[in-house]
Amino acid sequence: AQDWPQFLGPNRNSTSPQKGILRSWPETGPEILWTANIGPGYGGPVIKDGKIWARGANDDKGQSFTHFKSVEAFYKATGTLPLNIKFVIEGEEEIGSSNLTKFLSDKKDLLKCDAILISDTNMFQPGVPTITYGLRGLLYMEVEITGPNRDLHSGSFGGAVANPINELAKIISKLHDKNGMVTIPNFYKHVMKLSKKERENFKRLKHSDKNFAKELDVKELQGEKGFSTLERIWVRPTLDCNGIFGGFTEKGAKTVLPSKATAKISMRLVPNQDPQKIAKDFEKHIRALAPKSVKVDVRNLHYGYPVVAPLDGDAIKAASVAASKAFGKKTVFTREGGSIPVVVDFMKKLKAPAVLMGLGLDSDNIHSPNEHFRLENFEKGIISSAYFLDEFSKT
Amino acid sequence: AQDWPQFLGPNRNSTSPQKGILRSWPETGPEILWTANIGPGYGGPVIKDGKIWARGANDDKGQSFTHFKSVEAFYKATGTLPLNIKFVIEGEEEIGSSNLTKFLSDKKDLLKCDAILISDTNMFQPGVPTITYGLRGLLYMEVEITGPNRDLHSGSFGGAVANPINELAKIISKLHDKNGMVTIPNFYKHVMKLSKKERENFKRLKHSDKNFAKELDVKELQGEKGFSTLERIWVRPTLDCNGIFGGFTEKGAKTVLPSKATAKISMRLVPNQDPQKIAKDFEKHIRALAPKSVKVDVRNLHYGYPVVAPLDGDAIKAASVAASKAFGKKTVFTREGGSIPVVVDFMKKLKAPAVLMGLGLDSDNIHSPNEHFRLENFEKGIISSAYFLDEFSKT
Numbered sequence: 001a002q003d004w005p006q007f008l009g010p011n012r013n014s015t016s017p018q019k020g021i022l023r024s025w026p027e028t029g030p031e032i033l034w035t036a037n038i039g040p041g042y043g044g045p046v047i048k049d050g051k052i053w054a055r056g057a058n059d060d061k062g063q064s065f066t067h068f069k070s071v072e073a074f075y076k077a078t079g080t081l082p083l084n085i086k087f088v089i090e091g092e093e094e095i096g097s098s099n100l101t102k103f104l105s106d107k108k109d110l111l112k113c114d115a116i117l118i119s120d121t122n123m124f125q126p127g128v129p130t131i132t133y134g135l136r137g138l139l140y141m142e143v144e145i146t147g148p149n150r151d152l153h154s155g156s157f158g159g160a161v162a163n164p165i166n167e168l169a170k171i172i173s174k175l176h177d178k179n180g181m182v183t184i185p186n187f188y189k190h191v192m193k194l195s196k197k198e199r200e201n202f203k204r205l206k207h208s209d210k211n212f213a214k215e216l217d218v219k220e221l222q223g224e225k226g227f228s229t230l231e232r233i234w235v236r237p238t239l240d241c242n243g244i245f246g247g248f249t250e251k252g253a254k255t256v257l258p259s260k261a262t263a264k265i266s267m268r269l270v271p272n273q274d275p276q277k278i279a280k281d282f283e284k285h286i287r288a289l290a291p292k293s294v295k296v297d298v299r300n301l302h303y304g305y306p307v308v309a310p311l312d313g314d315a316i317k318a319a320s321v322a323a324s325k326a327f328g329k330k331t332v333f334t335r336e337g338g339s340i341p342v343v344v345d346f347m348k349k350l351k352a353p354a355v356l357m358g359l360g361l362d363s364d365n366i367h368s369p370n371e372h373f374r375l376e377n378f379e380k381g382i383i384s385s386a387y388f389l390d391e392f393s394k395t
Numbered sequence: 396a397q398d399w400p401q402f403l404g405p406n407r408n409s410t411s412p413q414k415g416i417l418r419s420w421p422e423t424g425p426e427i428l429w430t431a432n433i434g435p436g437y438g439g440p441v442i443k444d445g446k447i448w449a450r451g452a453n454d455d456k457g458q459s460f461t462h463f464k465s466v467e468a469f470y471k472a473t474g475t476l477p478l479n480i481k482f483v484i485e486g487e488e489e490i491g492s493s494n495l496t497k498f499l500s501d502k503k504d505l506l507k508c509d510a511i512l513i514s515d516t517n518m519f520q521p522g523v524p525t526i527t528y529g530l531r532g533l534l535y536m537e538v539e540i541t542g543p544n545r546d547l548h549s550g551s552f553g554g555a556v557a558n559p560i561n562e563l564a565k566i567i568s569k570l571h572d573k574n575g576m577v578t579i580p581n582f583y584k585h586v587m588k589l590s591k592k593e594r595e596n597f598k599r600l601k602h603s604d605k606n607f608a609k610e611l612d613v614k615e616l617q618g619e620k621g622f623s624t625l626e627r628i629w630v631r632p633t634l635d636c637n638g639i640f641g642g643f644t645e646k647g648a649k650t651v652l653p654s655k656a657t658a659k660i661s662m663r664l665v666p667n668q669d670p671q672k673i674a675k676d677f678e679k680h681i682r683a684l685a686p687k688s689v690k691v692d693v694r695n696l697h698y699g700y701p702v703v704a705p706l707d708g709d710a711i712k713a714a715s716v717a718a719s720k721a722f723g724k725k726t727v728f729t730r731e732g733g734s735i736p737v738v739v740d741f742m743k744k745l746k747a748p749a750v751l752m753g754l755g756l757d758s759d760n761i762h763s764p765n766e767h768f769r770l771e772n773f774e775k776g777i778i779s780s781a782y783f784l785d786e787f788s789k790t
Binding site: 136138142147148149152154156158160161162165166168170173176212213216218219220221223232233236238240241243244245247248249252254255256257258261263268294301302337338339362 | 555648
């Protein structure tokens with residue numbers, strides 16, 4: 001193959017003068033001439049099958065760009081804008097947005113506003129305009145159980161001393177009751193109840209447990225009894241082990257009775273659970289479940305507050321009308337199981353409602369190879385945004 | 396530092412002509428000039444503090460060498476040997492002794508004998524001659540639980556689908572009852588009962604639970620109720636998780652709802668438990684404990700049979716007298732919690748009793764850096780072996 005030692009090729013014109021290039025793609029792919037691990041790479045965006053493919057194409061360059069384009073279009077068409085607009089662009093979300101909170105505090109007078117419009121969430125289904133009005137919060141803990149002060153031979157010591165993996169497993173097994181509810185004391189004390197209206201809204205959304213299970217290749221779904229799948233993901237708090245490790249974890253067999261075992265356990269929280277209070281209750285609970293024969297260390301790795309917006313606010317209503325107009329369908333209202341901690345910061349610091357007008361799809365591979373964004377969503381997103389400016393300016 | 400590009404230095408004489416070498420060892424060690432990862436290393440043996448230090452000094456070069464030296468001494472002193480001796484030397488124990496069983500079968504006429512003497516175990520305490528007459532067997536299984544067909548985002552899916560780590564933890568938590576007994580059906584069905592004589596023997600052995608716990612830095616010991624610590628290690632079967640892994644196991648937090656979680660679970664077995672039968676019962680039990688929402692894979696990695704020799708055999712009696720004479724103390728009889736699968740092979744193929752006259756100590760660091768063997772045990776071991784030849788020749 002020809003050497004392309006710089007971006008866009010040897011002549012920076014994206015053109016290869018090479019001869020004898022394959023005209024069709026062999027079924028097993030072309031012959032691999034060489035491979036090398038060159039670390040992470042960056043490529044230019046590509047448009048194919050009505051989608052734009054690039055790192056960040058969806059999350060969140062593509063989604064946020066719609067608002068610039070709508071402002072541009074509005075200005076070109078009318079020579080003015082229907083309301084005063086302030087953009088906040090931040091590039092640190094994936095590394096914890098550690099500077100944003102202070103910025104919002106420092107500049108809260110400058111950023112004063114009536115509503116916060118964010119496009120960083122997903123549509124419920126392709127073509128269905130979606131406003132997300134609630135996000136779960138997060139509490140991420142790490143639990144380390146220590147038995148003996150060193151790894152032991154399970155033959156010479158097995159049966160005489162507590163095994164930290166077995167003990168950690170017992171603790172984890174007690175974090176849910178038989179109905180799938182979390183057993184941490186006071187965990188559900190402040191959980192906001194699902195309103196009748198929300199429950200009905202959710203029921204109207206097209207969701208098939210059967211397809212969902214099939215897509216994940218499981219025989220049946222599982223979770224807290226008494227709630228539908230969407231309710232369990234969107235409005236109910238959960239507890240999951242995100243990772244566990246201890247002892248011998250390589251291939252084969254080693255008869256070690258390990259000194260330590262560690263679990264990463266996170267909770268998705270819903271309004272009005274307080275992650276900091278729950279962290280304390282969690283730690284107390286874990287310590288109460290552990291036997292005297294082991295030592296317990298509980299670490300709070302990070303947390304984020306849950307959020308939910310009232311469905312009858314002016315901004316959310318305007319966004320709903322705008323999205324319906326752009327997509328030609330009725331807007332649906334969803335909550336999301338994930339967390340966007342900065343949304344809470346924006347709302348608290350700027351004392352304004354946040355509207356999440358999402359344009360992504362679950363299938364867009366965000367954070368993964370082949371991330372993409374549908375051009376249709378990009379275009380209708382621009383129109384949604386323009387309609388929103390118009391609608392919200394009338395309130 | 397001078398270059399030593401070959402074994403024993405540039406002149407192969409173990410002598411360094413280098414000048415200006417430190418005369419005393421600085422408290423924080425000498426300055427490190429460079430480091431390099433050079434892979435595993437091998438050094439010559441060193442004698443210091445009455446111990447010989449080298450890889451295999453104890454396990455099992457040092458221990459087995461005592462018998463060659465006793466035969467040599469006997470022959471030098473008397474010009475003859477009191478009985479016919481056959482040595483079997485095998486170097487594959489640490490990689491599973493896969494050729495030994497066939498060798499024992501093939502050569503069973505050549506190897507015909509009245510007793511099998513093995514030195515590959517430990518003394519109960521320094522200076523206390525010890526015959527080990529029982530070893531636990533082993534069954535090593537691996538359990539893999541699969542939930543969804545891929546790793547999921549715990550925000551988007553948490554609460555909707557079974558989490559394989561949580562489910563694996565539940566399964567592990569059910570493998571022991573509240574008395575610390577293993578819950579696998581029929582697990583204890585064939586377990587040989589502890590005789591009154593053995594129980595009394597064990598009670599007479601100096602063992603302090605308090606010191607044992609202190610040495611391992613645990614607040615209290617733990618295990619099956621109704622049995623002493625030595626009984627739990629030597630004559631009771633156990634089940635331990637040797638390793639567990641699943642999900643995100645690096646530093647920090649990642650909110651993955653993993654597809655898989657795996658545990659390595661081994662059982663130490665006692666006479667007359669059959670590892671192969673128990674493997675089947677184990678698999679059935681695990682499958683019964685798992686919910687429908689996950690897939691279960693159970694793999695049998697390897698196993699070894701337990702063994703116990705009668706205390707009133709001629710060989711064991713002769714070994715007891717011999718060891719008492721050599722060490723000047725009463726011989727104690729112990730069992731060991733670990734497994735030496737080849738002992739069972741020797742006994743079965745050659746139809747002769749095995750006597751385990753061990754000379755190691757728990758503190759000898761076998762399989763670890765700084766493995767060593769006490770010269771006193773080496774010398775008294777040679778004398779024990781010589782006395783054994785004499786005593787056993789009289790039976």
